[in-house]
Amino acid sequence: MTASPTKDNPAGGSASVRTRRIREFARDVLGHEDFRPGQERAMQAVVGGRDTLAVLPSGAGKTAIYQVAGQLLDGPVIVVSPLIALQRDQVERLTELEDRAGRAAQLNSSLSAGDQREALDGIRDGTVRFLFLAPEQLTKPEVVNTLAEAEPALFVVDEAHCVSAWGHDFRPDYLRLGGVIEQLGHPTVLALTATAAPPVRAEIVEQLGMRKSEVVVAGFDRPGIRLEVDHYADAHSKDQGVLDRVLAELGEGRGPGIVYSATRKGAEEIAEQLAGRGLRARHYHAGLKKSDREETQRAWMEDELDVVVATTAFGMGIDKPDTRFVVHAEPADSVDSYYQEIGRAGRDGDPALAVLVYRQEDLGLRRFFAAGAPAEEELQQVAGLVAAAPAAGLADGVDVPTLRKETGRAATPLARDLNLLEQVSAVVLDEDGAAHPAEGAPAPGEAAAAARELAEHHEKVDQSRVEMMRGYAETTDCRRQFLLGYFGEQLDEPCGNCDNCSAGTASEHSDADEDTPFPVETPVEHREWGPGIVMRVEDDRITVLFEEVGYKTLALSAVLEQDLLHPRG
Incomplete structure (x- = not known):
């Protein structure tokens, strides 16, 4: 006798029945004969009613998890996705499968009021199975109320690392998702990300209020991507090195590829120089008109370009499986970002290449971007203006243009101030970015002090x-061991597919984790830096992620001799 759906088993049936149904749908509708690591386990957990965090490498098929599991649950699927382009892409994919997968729609600020009403009506009357929306939409009571009436079966948070202040791409608008989940009656939650070290995973689970959560980590390794770093001593030779490397790869027929630049100007100059060498090259950054960005993305996806030279604005949701190389003209802002960006290569499973063209002085640019907590007086001024808005008759809140008039400051730092004040529960930002006083908000001076402290922590x-x-750029050990160790995953033997392995400088660390008193993922306490977690172990060094000061690499001998670390129970 087959079990009926229940709160704890929404799909009904035994585990073996669920497995059969998952595999049948994946094969018959999506054409998946085999699952990638972690996919089926995550589907099983979701279909069984478990809140699930799935950490799968870029290109490992995270979207298939909710596409399959959503079919076997009794109710609509809500997918929170940060980019409109990404939403559109997923809607188009599901529309191709509409007869079997159900109708998909999106809800975002690019749609007309009529189209937004149509999407909400569809989720209300059951004709829409999958609804994709940005987190900003969930600031609207009418949207949340409509979703609650529809009784969703699954609430998906894509790019879930954005929930965590530890994450490299933290977004304050993700903080409200835990409350929304409860307002919707706590449907089964599926959080998806490609980059989440252990502290990030823990915070995702906490912030989303996930219950009895299943955490599926398939491993961060992408062994088909060769890792290399090209070192240069001066700016001119480094700039030439970027061009030479791209020309060499395309000259060997290894393309198309992406070049990442730290600045908009750099992206434009590199693209112009590559085009001058006869390549089909374009630049892409957030300063371009929307129509130009969309045209470049279309040309890229339709094989009309050899290379796109871009800032980090080009990437999230860009899924071109046959991308053969990713070249970084400068270091990324973090290993998290670097891993995500190189993960756009080789998604078809064929060999690919990731090259960092490195000059040590370029790190100064990244240090500059990472520096600069706002002054407490500036934060207090902004907090005071938002707090005074209701009395001033500003029912629509205080937006950045208004703050610019009042303060004479630029838009970017003001937007940063609002984000910090939102994180300390002093203001609430609506879908249009306007700020309103938060319920029970602290006084402006208290809010400013808390926001300043938070900014200093983020800076560290x-x-x-x-x-x-x-450390990644300058290591002479196996680069893949370094990269995976950053995320708390040990690779016992050198990978054999990086430049250091080819040069013979990489060494084995097979017994390092067994011999150390501080294995990977051990919670520890430092007498000065406070609590942390061990992320990487080598023969003579350990890397710890501390809550207050971030990543620190310590000499194991000094740790033991000076009694610097103690395990936390």
């Missing part, structure tokens, strides 16, 4: 991430 962590990027 960000600076430590830059130093870990330096």
